[in-house]
Amino acid sequence: MYLLSDAGHVPVVAPTGADGIYSLMWLVVALPLLGSAVLLLGGRFTDRWGHLLGTAMPIGSFVISLLMFVDLLGRDEADRQVGQHLYDWIDVGSLHIGMDLLYDPLSALFLLLITGVGSLIHVYSIGYMAHDPRRRRFFGYLNLFVAAMLMLILAENYLGLFLGWEGVGLASYLLIGFWQHKPSAAAAAKKAFVMNRVGDIGLALAIALMFVTFGTTSFSGVSALAGGASENTLTAIGLLLLLGACGKSAQVPLQAWLLDAMEGPTPVSALIHAATMVTAGVYLVVRSNFIFELAPHAQTVVVIVATVTLLWGAVLGCAKDDIKKVLAGSTMSQIGYMMLGAGLGTAGYAFAIFHLLTHGFFKANMFLGAGSVMHGMNDDVDMRRYGAVRHAMPVTFLTFAMGYLAIIGFPGFSGFWSKDKIIETALAENWLVGVLALLGAGVTGFYMTRLMLLTFFTEKRWKDDVHPHESPGVMTFPLIVLAALSVLSGVLLLGDWIVDWLSPVVGHAEHHEPPIPALAVTGLAVLVVAVGVAIAWFLVGKREVALTPPEDVSFVTRAARRDLYGDDINDTLVVRPGGALTRALVRLDSSGVDGVMAGGPAQVAGIAGFLRRAQNGFVRTYALSLLGGVLLVVLALLAVNLT
Amino acid sequence: MDFTKPTIEYAELSPLLIVFGVAILGVLVEAFLPRERRYLSQVVLSSVGLVAALVATVWVGVDLGKVGDGAARGLVAAEGTVVVDGPSVFLWGLILVFALGGVLLFAERRLEAGVSVFAGQAAALPGTEAERQASTRGLDHTEVYPLLMFAVGGMLLFPAAGDLLTMFVALEVLSLPLYLLTGLARRRRLLSQEAALKYFLLGAFSSGFFLYGVALIYGFAGSMQLERIDAAVRANVENQALLYIGIGMLAVGLLFKVGAVPFQAWTPDVYQGAPTAVTAFMAAGTKIAAFGALLRLFYVGFGADRWGWQPMLWIIAILTMLIGAALAIVQTDVKRMLAYSSIAHTGFLLTGVLGVQSATELADGEVTSLQAVLFYLTTYGFATIGAFAIVTLVRDSGGEATSIQRWAGLGRRSPLVAGVFAFFLLSLAGIPLTAGFVGKWAVFTVALSAGAWPVVLTAIASSIIAVYFYVSFIRLMFFTEPDGGAEGEVASVTSPSILTSAAIVIALAGTVVLGIVPGPVLDLAAHAGQFIR
């Protein structure tokens, strides 16, 4: 019995050769890579113009992406997969892995998102990081990230994807820990990388299993052969891929790093931990649809993980006072929605990607907005010390409000369309999941409203030495663009455009009819959100906000403040036993193993120390031993020969 | 009854005759030359004698005729009492070379500020007026040279003996001078005399057993000729008990000389107590001669009953290697450590003795047991003489600094000497690119070929133990800060005269060359062929 309905057909990846504008495909990755190389190797010589170069590179990539996208639009639907073979990467025995790129409708959308939002965030960072002496390096890292992310998206095989996958992990590590002198930042960076590595185990093993099963790791090869594998194998591959996705996309149980990752500069949070990198898990699941469609059990697990995460993140969002952590919790929750969409199969892939895009816009917008607020508040992140910021920072407020409306799913805004579609599909496939998704929407309404109120409304609570001011144009410009996109990107759904656009990649299937009419679902969703907003209004807007969080709170709140004991669980299950194991092994190594191995001389010396007493200096003792020897020899000879 | 004049092959026996002749000349020199001139004449006489004997040996070796099918060469001389065959000649060559080294070390006078390492007057009490006078007058015991020559003569005769009586006489001829030489140290006289006493008593005791073995074997075979004994063993005559008790007792006498466990007790004490020059000569020469005799006795005399005595030798070899190596670890005196090391080497040599003896059982060109042991003896001799020679150089105010603690950090103070010593130790340890490695390889190989894998495994285990103390000692010399011990004194290197230097250089050259191009000497050992009966 599957939780979800049966699978549709599996599309095959079969790219054609790259020509024309597509021959520039490699430049999309190469430009930011070059940028990061110049900035990181160039040292202090590039300090003066480094940020400009760093910003130009993703813009260049964006231009190429746009040109390719336009060209792809003009192509036949069956003709929209373009491959580019750069060179043979790893060639051993039957293993042939090329440095291959694949440009298709799915990657096209991602390319635009990454280069577009990426470029905006680069622009924003020029202002945000203006006073940091290591700005040039920051841009180097950002470029590195963009290059790796583009590699992830453009790769035509799983190993290429893995290259980008780990590359973004590295960039994320570098950027979270950008302010390394803060121990918390350094620790958070390491934590993010290590937890991602746990997920990477899954991805690496999935690749290995694919190679063992299919003899190839390319999307085209695997998608063509997937039908021949047993379902158990495919389920295993699917679950391993999911493990990878959980790590990268901060899904339960590998979610704990994301909130800590907010130690990084805010543009990083916007780019990596909202718009792009964390959605790579969703991309992976959608891209591997040819696996998941044939592995319903694995899809079921995806749905379960997604549902748990969307609630988990939402609960975290409710309890945090740190503005970035609220947004991070929200991100986790929203990715849960995307993952849910992806787990729903053919019916949901397109909506998952749709939500991914809209979320990319509005969440980047809000993160940058939050950054702008912090910029004006002396880098304070505690919302309890904000309040009534809207007067001081009108542009930030307005753009942030657009994002807010989008995320809670205010009718007409982009988030409304995309989230609604996922809830609707979920209800159609399984009512319980649908209801939980609906509940999550309500909680979203609550915590986002709480954030809005605490930050921009209520009475001012900041200290006297804080002088909130609007950010410079270089920072507000991206905000405005992103705000516009947050409002408008719902147009992608017009005439089911995005569904049709992606169907060559993910297939197409009409989802089942939901138990209640679609319009009713929409109305219900709006209602639930409204309830959430109202509760927030009554709990936060109508009351005095304490500067310190109240202590006499329920168990649930306490739990939520502690990230639902995510770290505690990890500590108990992994970190502390691991630490104990490490200490035990170190002890074992130095005394046990080494003792046995190196104790030999001591043993021998001990025996020898005993034996040497026989050599007591008395000649008569020697004579006795000699006589003993004689007897021994003679008796031995007689015993051997005469018995 | 007609008197038949015995035929003596003077030409073939010339090395023996030269050495004994020189020894007797040496006695005459002692008797008739004034004291002051004895030193020079004795040194020259014995050196020339040894060189002449060496030349004669080479000449005999080149000239040796083939016997039978050509697997062996040589002849039975002096009415069957002396066998001049390939192995004998090879061993003679070795003994003479190392004896020459011994003479060089004996003659060294620079280290003790103009006097030799031997007591000026052995009969004088240490610390008495007589002693002091002897010292100030620069008196020397030049008798050591004739003694040395007699010992060399015995060593030459020992492995070449064709019957048991000759073997016994040779044993005594080589032993008695060594007993005396052991007791003649100038410094630490008490230790020296004690060593001599122990050596003498135990040596006499063991030769008693040897002799009783001779009697029993005679009783078994009706002859003392090895050839006849072999025939009797093959014929499987009555009285096997006589044979085995006899074999056992003969073995005891020989194993005592080579210092095999459980007959090793004298080795450390004597090696430590004897003047180092004597130790060097004795350690190399005695072992070579005794192993030669052992090989001849067991291969020629009892070769037909190999399965009868091999288990006994297996056990002895295993015990010897393990105990020699293990006890060396805990030593605090360099000479004593080298003594235990020499016990361990006896074990390794015995491993070689256990190998396949007959060339017919081997593949074309495969190493034979005899070849392996002969080669091992060569490498061992060079390294031992060299090592003991260096021990004579490392001194503090009390003479030779044999306490290991004193050697700490020597590598910093005298890198050259310490380096050379380390090289000898590495050779003794059997590290590749030294002669010792090739020797070790050879003896282990022949033992393994004969299926004695338990012995080989033990040999490898004890090699690891042995390596430990050699390497520890190298570490002590190079990487340990000297703390000087209770007296706060460290040893330093006294620069020797040309004599000791020459001995060291020869030993070093031998060790290096045999390690890198062992081929010629191996071929020579192979060329020596088999024992003849």
Next chain:
Amino acid sequence: MNEFPWLTVLIAVPLVGAVVAPFLPKANPVLAKQFGVAVALLTLAVGVAVAVQYDVDAGMQMQEQHTWIEAFGVHYALGVDGLGLLLILLTALLVPIVLVASWHEGDENPAAFVGWTLALEGLSLAVFAATDVFLFYVVFEATLIPAYFLIGGFGREGRGAAALKFLMFQLGGGLVLLGSVIGLYVVSADQGSPSYLLGDLAQLDISTEAGRWLFAGFFIAFAVKAPLFPVHTWLADTTEKATPGTSVLLVCVLDKIGTFGMLRFCLGLFPEASQWATPVVVVLALISIVYGAFVAIGQDDVLRLIGLTSLSHFGFITLGIFVFSTQGGTGSILYMVNHGLGTAALFLVAGYLIRRRGTTLISQMGGLEKATPVLAGLFLVAGLATLGLPGLSPFVSEFLVILAAFDYRWYVGAVAVTGIVLAAIYVLWMYQRTMTGPTPPEVEGTRDASVREVAAVAPLMVALVLFGFYPAPLLDVANPAVESLLSHVGVSDDPPTVDPADVPPHSYSEGEAH
């Protein structure tokens, strides 16, 4: 065989340099160092010349053969194949780097430092080029002497004991190997005339039982060398006490002899026994991977930590060798090279770090990044290479080994893959504790990496990145060697479980018809 004896020259150049070095005038200590670098560069040039002439598809080549000890069937026989060539080049590359990077490490006695280093180089090159087992054994053991004096002569307090421990383990393993080498002679002699030439030995018909015993001897020695659990304990002590440069030579060059020997001798001479022993070896390799990583995590001494990471890495290499597939074999060979590059970089940069902080204890460092960003960057890149980040060359080999292990038994791959998480922990935690955090006042003015220091490790960094993205040159050299070895062993890769012929062809357009 009348060609120019390139390999002999390759070996002779550093050995001659080693002999000359002690006789250079003592008055000018820099002279010895310059001399050492010059000789090492000359060796590298000869190595490059060998590489240029190397024909990828010609198998064993540039052979030289002269009778050495006739009685033992021993030859002075040299030759290179893909495996040997890569390790020769690695050695020739690392030595000049080490000499430049540890410019001041041997200041107490530069001539000795240079001399022993060059001696070690020459003997190591001989090990990789030897095609006669006896010759191999001789140089295999002989490398220990220069290594011993490098460890014992230069480095930190307690190095004498570490050197002794090192030597004892190695000689112990070597003597066990001696038993097998002798056994090989006996087997060879039993079947005609004794010979130690690899070519002749590979033709031998070794009985199953004898083969297994002999294999055990070879394997134990190589396991000590490599090192594998549980005979690894010398490793940490040695790397802790020796200078980082020495550690590079030990871990990145000398230890490779172990895994090199497993490929060339264990598999090459005893194919049956190798497969027989596989389960045990695989378990030991897995223990080494996981155990080494855990113990590394728990270290507070940076050099000791790096040394222990190698235990984990050698576990991977051994695993790749003993799963018997082209991916595993090639992965292992590549791993040897990449580990050489990555760990060398890590050791050398750690050495720079230690010189600046005057301690090796991680707990007493921290906050250096701000003062010395270049140094921190180098350290991080080297660390990332160690943890197998894609885009740096160790990833390729690690991936291949994991792939092959998974192909062998899925759970073996699954256990091995945990190594990559643990690697992330020990590397990043080390970086975090040494470089990040608030900058203590005494660190403020620390000089960043000098031009010499950067120049020394720059070739390593370039190689790491280059071979990460473009490993083809290495693969081209390694693949034929592995293929011929595996065909000698008599195994072939498993085919994929899904046979393309069984899958009905379907495409998007067909799917559309549903």
Next chain:
Amino acid sequence: MDDVTPYIILSSILFTIGCVGVLTRRNAIVVFMCVELMLNACNLALVAFAKQHGNLDGQVAAFFVMVVAAAEVVVGLAIIMTIFRTRRSASVDDASLLKY
């Protein structure tokens, strides 16, 4: 042929007495004399076997042994003399500086 067994038994008894003497006596001279007793036991055996085998080898050997024993006496007494002079004692147990 005569039965030599009694002579051999006698010789072995003498030999054993010599052995035990070496092990039990402290005085170096007495120890030494016990060794000589062992040699003479050997002589007895040699002569007895010569009689049994009907050749002279054993008898000749006995003469050689006597000569050797005489030489041994010379050397032995010399050594014992020197050590007696320095130590003022001929006890073999006193000379035990060299050990372990």
